[in-house]
Amino acid sequence: MKNNVEKIAEKTKEILGKDMTRKTFLKTAAAAAAVLGLSSKSAKNVFAQNTKALYPRNKRAGITTDFDLTAATGSNPSAITRRAVELLGGMGKFVKKGDIVALKPNMSWNLTPQYAANTNPAVVSEVVKMCFESGAKAVRVFDNTLNDRKSSYENSGIAAAAKAAGAEVFYTDNFRFLPAKFNRPNAVLEDFMLIKDGVDCDVLISVPVAKHHGQAQLSMGLKNLIGYMGGGRGQCHWNLDESIYELNEFFKPDLYIIDANAVITRNGPRGGNLADVVKKNTVVASADGVLADSYSAKTFFNKEPKSIGYINISAQKGLGKLFSPNSKVKIEK
Numbered sequence: 522m523k524n525n526v527e528k529i530a531e532k533t534k535e536i537l538g539k540d541m542t543r544k545t546f547l548k549t550a551a552a553a554a555a556v557l558g559l560s561s562k563s564a565k566n567v568f569a570q571n572t573k574a575l576y577p578r579n580k581r582a583g584i585t586t587d588f589d590l591t592a593a594t595g596s597n598p599s600a601i602t603r604r605a606v607e608l609l610g611g612m613g614k615f616v617k618k619g620d621i622v623a624l625k626p627n628m629s630w631n632l633t634p635q636y637a638a639n640t641n642p643a644v645v646s647e648v649v650k651m652c653f654e655s656g657a658k659a660v661r662v663f664d665n666t667l668n669d670r671k672s673s674y675e676n677s678g679i680a681a682a683a684k685a686a687g688a689e690v691f692y693t694d695n696f697r698f699l700p701a702k703f704n705r706p707n708a709v710l711e712d713f714m715l716i717k718d719g720v721d722c723d724v725l726i727s728v729p730v731a732k733h734h735g736q737a738q739l740s741m742g743l744k745n746l747i748g749y750m751g752g753g754r755g756q757c758h759w760n761l762d763e764s765i766y767e768l769n770e771f772f773k774p775d776l777y778i779i780d781a782n783a784v785i786t787r788n789g790p791r792g793g794n795l796a797d798v799v800k801k802n803t804v805v806a807s808a809d810g811v812l813a814d815s816y817s818a819k820t821f822f823n824k825e826p827k828s829i830g831y832i833n834i835s836a837q838k839g840l841g842k843l844f845s846p847n848s849k850v851k852i853e854k
Contacts, residue, residue, distance in 0.1 A: 575699035578720040580773040586610045589842075589849040590807040590816055598643040598782045598804070605806040606651060606778065608851045615775050615808075618656030620723035623663075624648060624688065625774075627729045627745055628677040630791050631668035637783040637798045638791055639673070640730045642682035644780045644804065648728055649686035660688040661718060664748040667791075698751035701771060709760050710767045714752035719772050727774040727810065731781045731817050733789035733797075737761055738829050739822060740790050741814045742777035743769050762830035769810055769840055777813040779805040781821050811841025812848060819844065 591608035593601040606612050616622060626640035634641055645662065652660045662683040666673040670692050674680035680690045698714040719725060729745035737744055746768040781801040785792040792798065801821050807813040815826030826843050827833045836843045
């Protein structure tokens with residue numbers, strides 16, 4: 522006897538009788554499910570079982586840096602971004618000749634740079650330049666925005682800055698989202714739609730702005746990867762801390778560069794009130810996202826890292842190490 526998934530798949534293919542996009546498939550499958558008196562969740566299961574899957578990114582092994590974490594301070598965002606990476610050993614530690622680089626800023630909000638809701642465009646531009654200087658074949662910049670994508674890309678200043686530096690800038694619907702397979706049991710995000718281009722790259726760099734977040738407490742390098750989710754992205758907030766850990770486990774960023782030139786101290790993640798923005802004039806760099814986030818939580822927000830759920834979970838599960846007196850750190854002021 523056929524199960525619900527098989528019934529919906531047959532009905533959907535009967536209606537269309539041809540290959541289809543995810544959007545068309547899900548829309549038609551939902552209609553087929555309704556005809557059969559079944560749930561829309563069954564339609565999503567159909568898609569997951571009738572399309573290719575996305576598997577965890579294979580991260581380049583053997584990368585060593587001069588320090589575990591570096592930070593540079595100053596009034597010029599471009600200069601301190603470059604300096605933080607140089608102190609770590611330079612972008613050449615991560616990017617090699619011919620590499621495809623995926624660069625993940627936060628550009629989710631339709632706000633201009635002074636509000637600090639998105640990554641400073643000068644930081645993004647400098648990272649793009651360093652990647653090309655190190656031999657990158659292509660640098661791709663994209664984010665699944667929460668506000669209108671065109672307005673967010675433009676008003677954040679990131680699209681123009683990244684393009685001017687030579688990057689390819691795309692809306693995420695120009696890429697493929699596929700159901701994630703974690704190769705282990707009990708993953709919260711199993712079969713969630715994740716972006717293929719975050720896996721199909723030689724180097725992945727997370728470049729967030731550090732800011733307050735109403736649910737997660739803080740949004741920094743680890744949480745930044747929420748923007749690589751598609752589909753019912755809001756559902757991950759039911760188990761947000763574990764989801765953030767799993768996104769970093771899955772995509773495995775090579776480098777985290779945290780923009781703390783200006784940070785939102787309350788009413789994040791969107792903000793929108795200049796009274797909530799505080800200048801910190803700092804950029805942090807590390808190959809360890811747990812270390813970068815735990816240092817930033819304490820330094821910029823006076824938060825104990827273990828009090829931030831996703832930082833604590835990520836440390837406990839071995840994703841990285843919490844900042845401590847034993848961390849090998851270089852701070853240049």
